[in-house]
Amino acid sequence: MRRLACLALVIAFCVAGVSAAEEPVFSNIEESLTCQCGCGLTVHSCNHLQCPSALPLREEIREQMATGKGTAEILSHFADKYGEKILSSPTTSGFNLTAWVTPFVVVALGMFFVSFTLLRWRRRTPAAPAARSDSPIGAVPGPKSEHQKTLDRELDEFEI
Amino acid sequence: MIELGSQAILIGWLIAAYSIVMALAGAWTRRRDFVASAENGALAVWGAVVVATAVLLHALVTRDFRIEYVAAYSSSTLPIYYTVAALWGGQKGSLLFWALILTSISAVVVLQNRHRHRELMPYVVAVLMTISLFFLSLLFFITPPFEMLAVPAREGRDLNPLLQNYWMTIHPPSLYLGFVGMSVPFAFAMAALATGKLDTTWIRTTRRWTLFAWFFLSLGNLFGALWAYEVLGWGGYWAWDPVENAAFMPWLTGTAFLHSVMIQEKKNMLKVWNMVLIITTFALTIFGTFLTRSGVISSVHSFTQSGLGPFFLWFLAFILVVSIALLILRLPVLRSENELDSLLSRESTFLFNNLILVGIAFAVFWGTMFPVISEAVRGVKITVGPPFFNKVNAPLGLILLFLMGVGPVIAWRRASWAHLKRTFAVPVSTGLVAGIACFVGGIRNYWAIVSFSLIFFVLATITVEFYRGVRARQAMVGDGVFRALTQLVAKNRRRYGGYVVHVGIVMIFVAITGTSAFRIEKQVTLNQGETFEIGGYELRYDGLEERDTLHIAYLMANMAVFDKGVQVDTLKPEKRFYKKPEQPTTEVAVRSTLGSDLYLVLGSYDADTRMATILAYLNPLIGFLYWGGAVLTLGTFIVIWPTRVNVPVAAYSPAAGEATEHRS
Numbered sequence: 037m038r039r040l041a042c043l044a045l046v047i048a049f050c051v052a053g054v055s056a057a058e059e060p061v062f063s064n065i066e067e068s069l070t071c072q073c074g075c076g077l078t079v080h081s082c083n084h085l086q087c088p089s090a091l092p093l094r095e096e097i098r099e100q101m102a103t104g105k106g107t108a109e110i111l112s113h114f115a116d117k118y119g120e121k122i123l124s125s126p127t128t129s130g131f132n133l134t135a136w137v138t139p140f141v142v143v144a145l146g147m148f149f150v151s152f153t154l155l156r157w158r159r160r161t162p163a164a165p166a167a168r169s170d171s172p173i174g175a176v177p178g179p180k181s182e183h184q185k186t187l188d189r190e191l192d193e194f195e196i
Numbered sequence: 197m198i199e200l201g202s203q204a205i206l207i208g209w210l211i212a213a214y215s216i217v218m219a220l221a222g223a224w225t226r227r228r229d230f231v232a233s234a235e236n237g238a239l240a241v242w243g244a245v246v247v248a249t250a251v252l253l254h255a256l257v258t259r260d261f262r263i264e265y266v267a268a269y270s271s272s273t274l275p276i277y278y279t280v281a282a283l284w285g286g287q288k289g290s291l292l293f294w295a296l297i298l299t300s301i302s303a304v305v306v307l308q309n310r311h312r313h314r315e316l317m318p319y320v321v322a323v324l325m326t327i328s329l330f331f332l333s334l335l336f337f338i339t340p341p342f343e344m345l346a347v348p349a350r351e352g353r354d355l356n357p358l359l360q361n362y363w364m365t366i367h368p369p370s371l372y373l374g375f376v377g378m379s380v381p382f383a384f385a386m387a388a389l390a391t392g393k394l395d396t397t398w399i400r401t402t403r404r405w406t407l408f409a410w411f412f413l414s415l416g417n418l419f420g421a422l423w424a425y426e427v428l429g430w431g432g433y434w435a436w437d438p439v440e441n442a443a444f445m446p447w448l449t450g451t452a453f454l455h456s457v458m459i460q461e462k463k464n465m466l467k468v469w470n471m472v473l474i475i476t477t478f479a480l481t482i483f484g485t486f487l488t489r490s491g492v493i494s495s496v497h498s499f500t501q502s503g504l505g506p507f508f509l510w511f512l513a514f515i516l517v518v519s520i521a522l523l524i525l526r527l528p529v530l531r532s533e534n535e536l537d538s539l540l541s542r543e544s545t546f547l548f549n550n551l552i553l554v555g556i557a558f559a560v561f562w563g564t565m566f567p568v569i570s571e572a573v574r575g576v577k578i579t580v581g582p583p584f585f586n587k588v589n590a591p592l593g594l595i596l597l598f599l600m601g602v603g604p605v606i607a608w609r610r611a612s613w614a615h616l617k618r619t620f621a622v623p624v625s626t627g628l629v630a631g632i633a634c635f636v637g638g639i640r641n642y643w644a645i646v647s648f649s650l651i652f653f654v655l656a657t658i659t660v661e662f663y664r665g666v667r668a669r670q671a672m673v674g675d676g677v678f679r680a681l682t683q684l685v686a687k688n689r690r691r692y693g694g695y696v697v698h699v700g701i702v703m704i705f706v707a708i709t710g711t712s713a714f715r716i717e718k719q720v721t722l723n724q725g726e727t728f729e730i731g732g733y734e735l736r737y738d739g740l741e742e743r744d745t746l747h748i749a750y751l752m753a754n755m756a757v758f759d760k761g762v763q764v765d766t767l768k769p770e771k772r773f774y775k776k777p778e779q780p781t782t783e784v785a786v787r788s789t790l791g792s793d794l795y796l797v798l799g800s801y802d803a804d805t806r807m808a809t810i811l812a813y814l815n816p817l818i819g820f821l822y823w824g825g826a827v828l829t830l831g832t833f834i835v836i837w838p839t840r841v842n843v844p845v846a847a848y849s850p851a852a853g854e855a856t857e858h859r860s
Contacts, residue, residue, distance in 0.1 A: 070579045076437055078581060081430040083782070083797055083811055124581035126566065131574055135566045139559035139588050146551045154544050157536035 060107040065097050068111055070124045078124045198263060201251030201342040205292075208244030208299070209332040211237045215325040223318035223390075231318045235306045238321050241328055242303040249296045252289060252341055256282055261349040265289055265341050271352035271776050273747045278360050284368045285355050287489065287504070288341035293368075295331040297376045302328060305380055305405075313401060319387035327379055330511050334504065357774040357781045363423035371416030371443055375481040377409025378450060382478035382519075385471055389522040394467060394529055399457045404836055410454055411832040413447045418704075418825045429782040429797045431717060431813035433821065436585040441564045442484030448557035449477040452550045455603075459546055462608065467530040468523070469550070475519045480557075482512045487564070538610030545603040552596045559588045586712070594646055597705055600698055601627075601654035604691075605661055622660050627653030644713035647705065654702050658695045665692070685834060693834030700828030703820040710792075710817025719799070721809045731814035733794055734758040740806055741768070749773040753798045753808045757787060769798040769810065792816045 066080035072089040075082050079097075082090040093114075100110040114122050126132035215237030222230030252265070256279050261267040269282040269289065284290040302324040309317055335341060381402040388398040420440060425433035434440060453473040459466050486508035523530075536543060563580045570578045605619050631649035639645055662681070669680040685692040720728045722737040729735070738754040750770055757765040767785035774781065787794040792814055799809040 067583055070581050075428075075430075076581075077430055077435055078583070081432060081435070081582075083428075083430045083799065086800060119577065121577040121579045124579055125584040125587070126570070126578055126580060131570065132578065135563070135570075135580065135584070136588070139555065139562055139592075142558050142562075143551065143555035143592065146555060147548070150544075150547050150551050151539075154536055154539055154547065158539065 060101055060105070060110055062097060062101065065101075065107060065110055066094065068107075068124055069093060069097075069114055069122055072118075072122070197251060198255065198260070198342050198344070201248045201255075202336075202340060204244045204248040204251065205332060205336050205340075205342075208241045208248065208295075209329065209336050211240045211244065212325045212329040212332055215241065216322050216329065219318040219322040219325065223322075228314075231314075231321075232310075234318065234321050234325075235310050238299075238302050238306045238325055241325065241332075242299040245292070245295050245299045245328075245332075248335075248341075249283070249292055252292060253280065253283060255342075256280065259352070261352055262344055263341075264343045264345050267345060267349035267352045269352070269355050271354035273776070274352070274355055274360075275747075277362075277365055278355055281359070281365045281368075282355050284372070285359050285364070288335070288339045288343075290368070290372075291331060291334055291339060292341050294372055294376065295328060295335060297369075297372050298324070298328055298331060298379060301376055301380060305383075309401065313387075313397065315391050315393055316384060316387040316398065316401075319390045320383045323383035323386045324379060327383075330507075334507060338504065338507065351776070354774070354776040357772070357777075357779050358427060360774075361423060361427055363419055363426070367416060367419035367423050370412045370419055374409050374411075374413025374416045374443075375446065375484065377405060377412060378446060378474075378478050378481050380405035380409070381453075381474050385474045386519060386522060389471065389519075389526050392526060392529060394526065396461050396464070399460060399470070403457070406450070406454060406457075407832060407836050410447070410450045411829070411836070413443070413450060414828060414832075415825065417443050417447055418821070421821065425818075426784060426786070427781075429784045429811075431715065431795055431797075431811070431815065432711070433818075434582075436560075436563070436582045438564050439484075439488050441560045441585075442480075442487040445557045445560050446477050446480040446484060448553050448560070449473055449480060452553035452557075453477055455546050455553075456550050459543055463543060465543065466547075468527065471523050471530065473550075473554075475516070475523070476554075476557075479512060479516055479519075482508060482515060486512060540606065540611040540616065542603060542606050542608045542611075545599060545606050549596065549599045549603050552592055552599060556589055556592045556596070559592065560585065563588065590643060593705075593708075594643075594650060597647070597650040597654060597702075600701065601650065601657045604695065604698065605657050619660070620657070623653050623656035626656035639713075641713045644709050647709040647713075651702055651705055651709070654698065658699060661695060662692070689834050689837060689839070693831050693836075696831030696834055697828050698831075700824045700826075700831055703824030703827055707818050707820035707824060710820070711815050714816040716814040718812045719809065720812070721807055723805070723807055728810075728812075730794070730812045731792065732759065733814075734761075735767075735796075735810075735812065737808060737810065738766075740801060740808065747775060749775070751798070751801070753796075753801070753810065755785070755796055755810065757794065767794070767796050769796040771798055771801075788819055790819055793818045 063080055067078050069079040071077055071079050071082035071087065071093070073082060073084060073087050075084065075087075079090050079093050084090065096114075097110065100113055105113070111123060115127075120127070126135040128136060215234040218230045218237065219234035221227070222232075222234060252263075254260075255263050255266050256270055257276070259266065259270065259272050259279075265286060265288050266282075269286040270279050274282070278285075282289065284293040302321075305324065306317075306321065309320070313320075381398075384398040384402045388394050417440075420443065421433040424435065424440075428435075453470065456466050456470055456473060460470050486505055489504045489508065538544075563585050566580045567578055570576060601623060602620075607615055611619075627649040630652035631645050634645045634648050639648075662684070665684045666677060666680045669675055669684050670677070673680070673683070675683060716731050718728065718730050722728065724737060724739045727734055727736045734757075736756040736758065738756055741752045741754055743750040743752070750772055752768040752770045755767045755769065756763055757767055765787045767787055769785040770783040772781045772783055773779075782797055785796045795813040795815055797811040797813075799811050801808045
């Protein structure tokens with residue numbers, strides 16, 4: 037349960053990083069848009085100074101910011117005008133949400149599966165004394181003997 | 197001469213097909229002579245591909261522009277080392293180069309193992325020759341590298357200027373060695389499945405091959421990053437381009453495989469999982485090639501794009517169907533009686549490490565394919581760019597970093613609380629102190645604080661391990677510190693070499709954290725003599741400088757770099773104008789120090805006023821990327837270096853055969 041809560045927190049953190057930020061920051065918006073010149077980078081990263089795509093887009097970001105819109109509004113303006121492909125990451129609604137959530141769901145399911153498997157394996161493993169029933173130490177029931185404790189300690193120390 | 201090249205490919209194709217038939221026939225009829233013939237066939241295929249490659253190289257070096265490939269990817273003014281590198285600069289040549297590496301590796305595998313693993317070898321040869329046959333089929337039927345032009349060209353079109361960089365001479369070969377090297381463990385895994393000889397023989401035999409492939413895949417990725425850093429001029433080194441992802445995914449699953457085979461060796465567990473991992477890794481190398489060459493997903497690596505995609509996809513489907521069918525067939529035998537003493541043990545930590553590595557590989561795969569999925573489901577084109585990958589992979593990467601600190605030192609079988617306390621007291625305190633120090637030092641980027649804490653935690657666990665080992669040796673043998681250290685590593689190279697590789701990876705994490713959290717960037721337009729400041733440096737623009745050669749025209753901005761009022765460097769970011777094909781490129785200028793890189797790009801200039809626009813980046817800690825790679829190399833060499841085998845083997849016998857594959 038605690039693991040699930042942690043995971044939810046991580047997802048929330050990630051998603052928050054995408055959609056929040058009420059006060060628009062120029063470089064963040066640049067980072068959220070993909071340059072259309074074919075460089076494959078964000079508008080922020082495209083370094084073609086005469087870039088036919090990044091330059092007008094930067095200008096348009098400034099214009100949009102001047103109108104007093106928030107980040108989300110500005111980004112939806114760009115998505116409406118140029119199509120969703122201009123956004124550098126999928127949005128966090130509808131089908132696009134699966135882009136964000138699936139990797140974490142897969143890892144969470146994996147964690148569940150691994151933990152479950154490990155527990156099953158441990159249950160299948162005979163209890164320690166029974167496994168050592170051929171040894172005089174293991175045959176002793178109840179609390180660990182001094183010999184057993186010494187052996188455990190020395191085995192631990194041997195692990196170098 | 198040119199005919200010899202195409203004939204060699206045809207001969208190679210025929211012998212590869214023959215080898216597959218003879219190897220399988222030999223396995224089924226138990227005819228040793230059939231198998232020996234198939235093995236000799238594999239050597240002959242290698243010979244044929246060497247001849248074909250030599251013919252193409254000769255044509256490139258002698259500038260034989262009658263050949264379409266030579267005319268398309270070289271020119272009479274192209275320097276000789278790029279002319280040789282043009283062998284892998286285009287589609288056809290790179291496939292031939294791939295076939296060369298694959299058949300060379302196959303030949304070495306045959307020579308190494310033909311007298312050792314007689315049961316496995318027929319299938320190993322059959323698998324390696326099937327892969328070779330696929331590449332030779334492409335070379336013979338689909339993209340023949342020796343195609344002649346109807347009218348011989350007088351001059352070549354030249355190699356893409358972006359590829360004319362020294363990384364071009366080492367990045368693709370490293371990556372190909374890594375991709376192709378994974379065929380060896382895959383072939384042995386398939387042989388193990390086919391024969392039902394499912395003990396750890398296939399893993400022990402291919403351990404060094406897996407490390408070899410993993411090492412070159414690591415270097416290939418790293419070289420690619422450094423190349424992008426120097427050539428693309430946007431101040432970064434990893435843009436999560438589909439082709440970068442294509443090389444990164446098999447690295448992740450290959451790393452998981454390297455770790456989980458240790459569990460099978462020690463505890464005879466995870467047999468099915470290891471099969472799944474090696475099949476996935478190999479399939480991802482083919483999938484990566486498909487991504488690079490199909491054009492299904494737009495990428496900056498468009499220079500190898502072609503219509504080959506469907507062939508790779510069919511081959512991928514064939515591999516998956518056959519290997520999964522074999523796996524299902526052997527599932528009852530592979531199900532081992534797994535036993536686990538405790539959840540707090542190295543076994544379980546390694547499983548979580550595997551999970552996270554595969555999870556990151558899945559996240560990368562998912563992000564890379566999501567545009568295609570979105571278009572199929574909604575009919576809408578979308579972009580999944582670097583911000584997505586960074587956000588999704590950052591938390592997973594940090595979990596991995598944490599496990600890297602825990603995994604190697606937690607006890608096998610079961611870890612008692614006393615053991616945990618003793619092992620982790622110092623590392624955990626070190627990590628916490630580092631985190632607090634970051635906060636007190638003014639860092640408010642919480643990702644960076646967590647990352648640095650974990651980095652110090654991992655480094656401390658490794659240091660404690662070395663310290664305890666050295667102390668133990670000193671106590672036992674009475675050596676001095678240095679001798680105790682070298683002996684410690686020499687006596688258990690797999691373990692301590694592994695730690696050194698981990699230090700290399702941690703250093704790469706340092707670089708990633710530094711550059712993503714603390715990068716400073718500035719864009720300024722300057723008149724001659726004007727200055728600006730970035731990250732403690734003062735830079736003065738001293739005008740433009742021009743230079744012209746037969747091949748390239750250069751335009752450089754002279755930038756004097758001052759540190760505390762003293763001139764420490766002159767940087768010359770360039771614009772280059774390649775003459776064939778006419779194409780401008782940007783060459784960055786970098787001043788590297790231990791702490792950071794000052795990275796300058798000449799954006800634009802005004803020919804009349806001589807004004808220049810400079811993009812300046814200060815990339816903190818990026819040097820750790822280079823040094824991390826060097827440490828990783830050192831660690832891999834420590835692990836992979838052959839161990840002297842003390843078991844005398846006079847002649848082959850089944851028992852001696854087993855003995856020679858003694859592990860290190």
